[in-house]
Amino acid sequence: MSQQPFSRPGAIDLSGLRQPANTPAPGAGAPAGGAPAGSAGGAAPGGAYSVTITEQNFQEVLEASRTAPVVLVFHSPQQSPESSQMARDVETVVAEHEGRFLAGDVDIDAVPGIAQAMQIPQVPLMLVLLDGRPATQPIPGPAPIEDIRALFAQLVQQLTAQGIAGRHAPRGAAPVAEGEEPQADPRYAAAQDALGEGNIDLAVAEYQKLVDANPADTEASAGLAMAKVLQRTQGVDLNAARQAAAEAPDDIDAQTMVADLDMLGGHVEDAFGRLTELVRRTAGNERDKARTHLLGLFAAVGNDDPRVIRGRQNLASALF
Template sequence: MTQQPFTRPGAFDLSALKRPAAPAPTAGGPGRGGPGAGAARGGASGAPTGTSSYVLEVTEENFQAVIEQSMTAPVMLAFYSRTRMPESGQLADDLAALSGEFEGSFLVGLVDIDAAPGIAQAMQVPSIPLVVAVLDGRPAPLLQDALPIEELRATLTQVMQGLAAQGMTARHQPLTGAPAAEETDGEPPADPRYAAAEDALARDDIDGAVAEYQKLVTANPADVEAAAGLAMARVLQRTRGVDPAAARAAADAAPDDVETQTLVADLDLLDGAVDDAFVRVVELVRRSSGDEKNAAREHLLGLFAAVGNDDPRVLKGRQALASALF
């Protein structure tokens, strides 16, 4: 099919999906398609099978529910047709296969445009293959070419790293897979990947914790939990040995100084005054310009990462930052 610019802005026009549609067989019925609806079945549409716990086949019945899941973490919609363009089917397969490596950083929704033409119409899909990233209900084109799987992995890693840097670190829960491990005394089992960093924190070795988290992030930039741990460890590192009273007095004396203001924001964060920390830096961004403005912005993004994308205060802070920047 001829490539055309993808220009669909804003929210989806779902009016085309309100008409009754022939139900597609699913493993779990309507709604979200049941656990593993896409990963567990092939069917006439030829959806990938045996991929991961973060893949489902999107139908006109469950489309809205899939889009709503983008309010938690990104959803990647892969539009394909094995009959019209086999390469698009291969891209869908590869995206589904890679989703497990990112451990819930995004959910893959497979859209067979032959089986669900109403979705393609609502999305104004210009061509296939097409991968659209959806975050907070808003779509953005990601890919319009059938990349080799290694290039696809690199692209996804870059996207997830960029989102993590903005503090967007929430993850989807797996749709299928092995039962969750039993908890002990109400606490979830520890993830061995973070053991070295957590042990360093337990020893009050903040520099060691920063180094361990940095190793994890360098090895896997898509590891949003490691990125969040690194961000918080850096807050601890910056505030180690600081006299809070002296720091606040210095900030009061220099309201436009990035270093003094961001240090107090770190202290506010550690004291649990998250909103105060965010407001302080947002206002600093608003008043600053040039390199100072960018430094304040970068610091705030680090605080967002430390708190976590699923915290409503972070969403509020992002909205305030956008207002201060523009």
């Protein structure tokens, strides 16, 4: 499998789903009994980050791609049993990324209308969706699981480079009862305890361990980003930092320091705006340094925060 760069082509045409459910897609067999596999929103056998696609839940799965990528795998147990093996392998690899992706199992024998609407030419076929749109070219198979792992590693690198750090919630996770406190995740205990004790350097080290172990862990990435803000601003005089930034509007270090201080003061949009304008005014290594710092602040706030969404739009405008 070759590397598939992320892009933003047009939205998916779902007009084909208005046909009766038993209308076969080109090259697809009719579903047994005419019933779609799975239930709306139900988890597929692959685990907490997989879902069996039906005509009832397809739109909901597309919407889920606004949080983090959704990987659809089209296969046909009737026509190509080996294509279903690829679907299972993708579910296995997706589970290893703990929410960085959601696997959508599309059995075209059960839901031919979806295959027809998506104009699927063959099985197995993998399609990565982001923001409700195809984010790569269709990726044909079959492929061994080692190649699938390598492809997902490339996709994670591209997501990270673009500052896209969203993560899907586990499917079928037990809800928290009303009035009950959500259970703390013990993975973050050491870092959070260090923050509570004011040991910022230790907190950074603990969060870094988590990120190194699992780059797809967005909670750890956000914690690390904010801990680094705290680390960079320790002992800094706010007034002196603001004066230095006012006297040197294109000084990267001075401007990023004030952006960090704005973050700590709750002035998130001011921090984003300052660095976005810095990106707009600078070039080369300085521009890249300002952009990278801004992406770190996006990670600290959270990928689905409306201020981050606006900030990404403004950054794109400043870059292009």
